[in-house]
Amino acid sequence: MNMTEAGARLHGGTGALRGGMFAAMVAALLAALIFSIGAGRFSVTPGRIAEIILQWLANPSAPLESIDQRIVLLVRMPRVLIAAVSGAALAVGGAALQGVFRNPLVSPQVLGISQGAAFGGALAILLGYAGVTLLGFAFFFGLSALVIVGLLARINGRTEIVTVILSGMVVGALFAALVSIVQFVADPNTSLPAIVYWLMGSFSTATWARFWLGLPGLAIGLVAIWLFRYRLNLLSLEDTEARSLGVNPDRERWYVFVATALMTATSVAVAGIIGWIGLVVPHAARILVGEDHRVLIPASAILGAAYLTFIDTLARTLTSAEIPLGVLTALIGAPVFGILLRRHFSRVNQP
Secondary structure, eight states, rough: OOHHHHHHHHHHOOOOHHHHHHHHHHHHHHHHHHHHHSSSSSOOOOOHHHHHHHHHOOOSSSOOHHHHHHIIIIHHHHHHHHHHHHHHHHHHHHHHOOOOOOOOTTTTTGTHHHHHHHHHHHHHHHHOOHHHHHHHHHHHHHHHHHHHHHHHHHHHTTEEEHHHHHHHHHHHHHHHHHHHHHHSSSSSTTTHHHHHHTTTOTTTTOOHHHHHHHHHHHHHHHHHHHHTTTHHHHHOOHHHHHHTTTTOHHHHHHHHHHHHHHHHHHHHHHHHHSSSHHHHHHHHHHHHHHHHHHHHHHHHHHHHHHHHHHHHHHHHSSSOOOOOOOHHHHHHHHHEEEEEHHHHHHHHHHO
């Protein structure tokens, strides 16, 4: 029995089967988190990780006396947690947009938000800003891209899906050109390498301060999409059918767009552009739990968190120099997506 047949069986299966699938996904996420905290040049065993975390929870103000305590609590935990939350946010954003657009090839990048946030971050680095200011620049321009898309796509008081996609492509191309201009004028000895490395994606600068700074945007977007999971099923229908069921598709699509923009812009602000998560992970979740957004959204969140945590661990442990995340996600995501795409169309076109 292949994965597609397994997914089809689960679609019509019992709640127990679906519960077992979620238990397996949660176990995979916990394994990825523990592995990521323990792996590295200075490895820490799972037992020691549990002991350190329990001691910290019992007395958070106690001084960190040993090296492994400092590595686990100050270096790896904030990085692992922000990677997990970012992975969940990007995957959920992709699942929501694919449902709204009724198109499996849509990802958060289609609205031009990533490109806008990338321009903001690159501009901040060019001007010599870092930390909170860089986050603010990326977030502001990411949301600005969404606003421009909204203005372009609003024609005669209505917003059609096709105009949103085309407007997103236009705005994305515009901000990509602006990023190229920033790179062109950047100092090749100082700011240009920093801009290029940041654009390729990395959690190497993760700290507790950056985690708490990015968490609100990611968490608010995740909770908003989760609360909207019932409406996503209705928005996946044709507009006339959705209106007959009491849904205002134009207005409610924008709720999804704003929540996705919030998550995407925050993710780009804290770690640069990380592609393929929002495209590949929802497909994997759909194979496992089906099309119903009430279960697809939490499944995408769990798988996205586990996937990006694991990829980030590979990025910092495979070689002595850290590999940019965007390179790894493309190397893994592109072939996987190609396989999924062939299976999807071979099933759809089956006589």
